[in-house]
Amino acid sequence: MKSGRLPIAGICIGLVMGFFFIATEGRGGGAWAAEPVRSEPVISETNMHEGAGSELIQAAAVHEENIDGHDGAHFNLGETLPLWSVIPFACMLLSIAFMPLLAPEFWHHHFGKVSAFWAAVMAIPFLAIYQGIALYEILHILLADYVPFIVLLWSLYTVSGGILLRGTLRGTPLVNTTLLIIGAILASWMGTTGAAMLLIRPFLRANDYRKSRTFMVVFFIFLVANIGGSLTPLGDPPLFLGFLHGVSFFWTFNILPHMLFVGVILLVVYFIMDLIFYRKEAADGPPDDGTKEPLGLDGVHNFLFLIGIVGAVLASGIVDWGEIHTFGVHRAVQDWARDAFLVLMGILSLVTTSFKIRDDNDFTWFPIVEVAYLFVGIFITMVPCLLILKAGPKGELAFLINSVTEPVHYFFVTGLLSGFLDNAPTYLTFFNTALGSFYPGMAEQAAVDLLMTENAIFLKAISTGAVFFGAFSYIGNAPNFMVRSIAEEAGTPMPSFFGYMFKYSLIFLIPTFVVMSLIFF
């Protein structure tokens, strides 16, 4: 199939799926079309009298009534959606996981079309059957989740791409360990991607005289590109999704003991390994070509923009400026203001930062564009999954909710899936599993408040699982493959996809996680 026809093929498959939904109506078995008949009069009536815009607002009202209602008398979309409505979501995640490995060239050029394909497969029948409610759900996830998510990532990526660490460092075990500690601390405040991009090149330059460098980059991925980002919603995308869904900004500091435990173990192991290799290689010593450049930060004013980003995200979780309707979707004014401010921070960084700094950082828009394309597909396809999970035991994913019952289950299931699939949607999936399990049918913010307090251990398990296991493979978290690419370009040999997991993740990460889970969960 020609790749350019993928979206069309998606539309066709979507139409076929839609036809199937209609055809299965009335046969029971939880087909999509079976239940919504009850809600149709409301939508049809508004359609006739008030037009499409009002229809959406009406649908939103119906939706919110459904979500907020507890008497079970109202139609709840999540309770009626069939299990196979999550297939496009699963296929989307599996595409991201495996297509870059199985068809790397195709993926590199057509990931946007693949994303559009799965989004169309889910959205077309969903819209055809549920009309206003479906449109509301899609718009809601795009406006309330996708937009702020991508705006945050873009602003952090843009601002941190304007900071350049120059200078000559000598990669001794102490210096390397210090760099890893600094990177892990920075990761929570400038994002794992930002911290990794800031430090990876100086880290590689400092060690380019060393023979064994591969393990250094792997530990860099573990600590700076993943585990270090677990303390704030800015650190790692899953935590920001949690923040968008009501987890308070500082709640993630509850993960500090877990982060310190894992971080210290990995740092000690790293230091010992580095010391052993350093002593073996010491005879060679670093080449002294007389070109020592003093350490210095260029584009340091970008830290002001980073502070602005932190402040804006923090403020949006504190102030309450009311709500506004956008295409029928309620969104808090402070959330829009935050997004606008983050865009402003990014633009100011672009305007005020010398091109030379970005050039020297090898700054390219490709990674953020890829994330933007993929996540629009991820968010659209995950709508049914989230709705079913929110329905709790009444939804078709009740088996998942019933089988994942202990914190340790949440930690490992969230983690292992995060390791292979993207950790952000995995986090959201199990976050909703927990909400559906403990507080089915309850309004989201009320449920999240309770999850943060009376069942905090579950949220800790989900959060640490999603963030820590992001380091498990190259595809667990976006910075992993970026660091790998930069290291390989700089001449550091990196293990293959499976080599990374078998030689490093299974040896160093998993035992540490097992011990951590025994202690904390």
Next chain:
Amino acid sequence: MNNKNKRSLVFRKMMFVTQFEELGFGALQSLLVLRGAGLEHVILLNVIERDRVAMHRGLGYDKDEERRLKEQANIRFIDWAESLFETGMEVGDYIVVGNVVSDTLEAVVAEDADLIVIGQRKRKMIEFFYSGDDIIELLRRSHRPVLIYKELESNSCTDTCLADNPFCRTLLAVDWSPACLLAVEYLKTMKTVVQDVSVIHVASPKELKGTSSLDIQKLRKEKRGRLEEICEALEAEGIHCRSHLYVGEPVTEILRAAKEFNASMIVMGSSGTSVWRERWIGSTPRTIVEKSPYPALIIPHAKEDTDQAE
């Protein structure tokens, strides 16, 4: 003007930046006409954009692809170089992975090239939105003249002058900025190549609004006088020159004039505006480069090269 600056006004060394699809050997051959104006050395530059080989989700950095693309470019450059050697030219080449703009500027400084030649690639709207246009950025950041090469459509090349020499019938658009006056100096050094120059100035309708007919005549005379001065300077070098005064929107009028005079190339000074003003508001050179079917030679303000890459 000191000797150093005078030397830099001759296009002795040309940086030919190609991605192959948009700028081929035919273009290079047609530019060899500059040998008559002192061209001695051609540097071939192929920048493999980093996105093509780096940041692959499944592969990391694709060294095999880098090797393949470099080899492919090298084979072409060897072929081109052999032809150039036969004509007595010196040839060098760079094949690098990186960013077109910054690597071009770095190579220009390293080689002390006098002229950058680059072709225009079509970019998707979304691509343009997030990363802008390489040529516009190059124009803004380069302190050396940039020739944006475009193949003239076949019906424009009915006479041999246009077909063989892209400089033969030049339209020089002036606003009397320092960069424009520098463009005149460059044209003087190309007297053996440039046969015919049409110098035009586009007056803004605002300048004439509310002015009496007497004042308009006075303004016209003054501008014509200044255009004539440029023409006289060019005529003194043996270049046939005519001056024309237009009124209206600059880009529209420049393109209209280029069509009327069957121009082979548009020459003008750079705008000197900031990159953000350039991106959001635009400038006449930028719009000419984007919209014009004609090759355009943009002469920047004379500056030192030390901050070229800034």
